[in-house]
Amino acid sequence: MRRYAADVATLARKDLRLELRARDTLPAMLLFVVSALVVFHFAIPTGSSRLAASGLLWVAILFTALLGLGRAFVPEREHGVLDGLVLAPCDRSAIWLGKGLAALAFLVLAEVVALPAFALFFRGLDGATIAGVALANVGICLVGSFVAAMSIASRARELLLPLLFLPLAIPIVVGGVGASVASGAGRYLGFLALYDLVFAILCWASFEYVVTE
Amino acid sequence: MIHASGLGKRYGAKRVLHGLDFELEQGGFLLVTGPNGSGKTTLLRLCAGLAAPTSGELDVRIDRARLGFVGHEPLVYRELTALENLDLYGRLYRVPERRERIGMLLERFQLWDARSERAGSFSRGMLQRLALCRAFLHEPELYVLDEPFSGLDEAGVELLDRELADRRANGTFVVATHDPARLERLATARIAFA
Numbered sequence: 001m002r003r004y005a006a007d008v009a010t011l012a013r014k015d016l017r018l019e020l021r022a023r024d025t026l027p028a029m030l031l032f033v034v035s036a037l038v039v040f041h042f043a044i045p046t047g048s049s050r051l052a053a054s055g056l057l058w059v060a061i062l063f064t065a066l067l068g069l070g071r072a073f074v075p076e077r078e079h080g081v082l083d084g085l086v087l088a089p090c091d092r093s094a095i096w097l098g099k100g101l102a103a104l105a106f107l108v109l110a111e112v113v114a115l116p117a118f119a120l121f122f123r124g125l126d127g128a129t130i131a132g133v134a135l136a137n138v139g140i141c142l143v144g145s146f147v148a149a150m151s152i153a154s155r156a157r158e159l160l161l162p163l164l165f166l167p168l169a170i171p172i173v174v175g176g177v178g179a180s181v182a183s184g185a186g187r188y189l190g191f192l193a194l195y196d197l198v199f200a201i202l203c204w205a206s207f208e209y210v211v212t213e
Numbered sequence: 214m215i216h217a218s219g220l221g222k223r224y225g226a227k228r229v230l231h232g233l234d235f236e237l238e239q240g241g242f243l244l245v246t247g248p249n250g251s252g253k254t255t256l257l258r259l260c261a262g263l264a265a266p267t268s269g270e271l272d273v274r275i276d277r278a279r280l281g282f283v284g285h286e287p288l289v290y291r292e293l294t295a296l297e298n299l300d301l302y303g304r305l306y307r308v309p310e311r312r313e314r315i316g317m318l319l320e321r322f323q324l325w326d327a328r329s330e331r332a333g334s335f336s337r338g339m340l341q342r343l344a345l346c347r348a349f350l351h352e353p354e355l356y357v358l359d360e361p362f363s364g365l366d367e368a369g370v371e372l373l374d375r376e377l378a379d380r381r382a383n384g385t386f387v388v389a390t391h392d393p394a395r396l397e398r399l400a401t402a403r404i405a406f407a
Contacts, residue, residue, distance in 0.1 A: 003307075007304075007305060010301065010304045010305060011305075014290070014293070014301050016289060017292075017293065017297070018292050018293065020291040021331075022292050027288070051283070075290055075291075075292065078291075079287070079289070079291060080285075080286040080288060080291075081284050081286075081288050081289065081290055083282075083284060083286070083288055083291070084282075084288030084302070084347070085264070085278065085305075086263065087263070087277055087282055088305035088306060089276065089277055089278035089304065089305070089306060089307075090276075090305050096309075104223055134216070134301065212262075212263075212265075213263075213264050213265040
């Protein structure tokens with residue numbers, strides 16, 4: 001287990017270092033999420049319900065994550081480096097988990113800017129919404145990294161990623177919006193936690209088949 | 214160490230390998246030759262476990278921790294330095310005394326002075342040297358090398374010649390090359406694709 005954790009940490013650290021050098025994912029995510037919130041601010045009539053505003057927050061988070069996930073495996077794809085990782089004697093699911101953790105770090109950093117911007121443009125955020133966002137982030141990044149790895153083998157990867165990811169993210173939106181607006185937020189938070197757990201196990205168990213023939 | 218029987222590989226409708234039989238004992242040196250597109254790379258990818266046969270059997274009796282692979286791509290991140298790339302692989306392969314070993318290889322392959330430069334700034338020959346460092350870092354027992362001399366200058370070729378001769382006693386080799394004369398003296402088995 002310690003060995004597995006060390007491999008995941010090594011791979012996640014590598015992704016953070018790559019982003020620090022290239023700086024092509026996080027700035028794009030930040031710009032996108034702020035721009036999206038500004039557009040929503042002017043697109044929605046003044047006095048619109050808080051329900052509509054909550055929905056927009058989740059749309060912004062989901063598409064910002066999608067932007068980052070689209071670039072998640074670019075360094076591996078461009079020069080076939082994935083072969084090198086697949087040949088390494090670590091559990092192959094460590095590649096997915098390392099990538100998922102790096103994606104989570106980028107998404108959280110984007111949200112550090114996005115959530116205050118949302119509060120400024122629309123309404124303040126309560127604890128249930130923030131807990132919902134935290135749980136949703138885990139699901140988005142773990143499932144998204146898995147789907148991103150699946151899509152890199154395809155020529156139509158730019159199309160395949162959203163086509164595969166968005167249907168899988170519907171339960172996250174349902175849980176997230178529910179946690180933000182419903183009176184019984186605990187139920188929705190539990191649903192998000194269950195989603196994270198179930199999909200984490202499924203992705204962990206099947207990633208090997210995604211990266212090998 | 215490697216046993217292949219009726220080995221075949223198809224990519225869609227295209228048949229790349231068909232009915233290939235061979236045996237490679239531990240300590241053997243299999244030289245694979247043939248023109249472009251004849252199936253050399255496919256055979257090496259099968260031996261490395263990067264592809265699966267579509268027919269026949271292939272039994273490679275070695276843990277992937279003991280396999281060193283050099284392919285057409287150097288399998289290094291262009292945004293990372295030579296040192297960072299080797300450190301990444303060294304960690305994943307649990308190389309003992311990692312830093313010393315990386316330093317030794319970088320010096321031997323004459324990359325020490327460029328150790329802190331990004332791999333993306335390297336020439337083709339330097340990338341090939343880095344790929345060889347990566348493949349040799351964990352002291353593999355099975356070497357699967359696809360055109361290992363590709364891109365190397367004269368000094369690099371001589372260096373690799375010496376490396377292969379030194380490692381020959383303790384390793385098993387599957388090497389694809391367009392220049393079989395250079396490796397003929399080391400070979401114990403040959404596959405020549407038409």
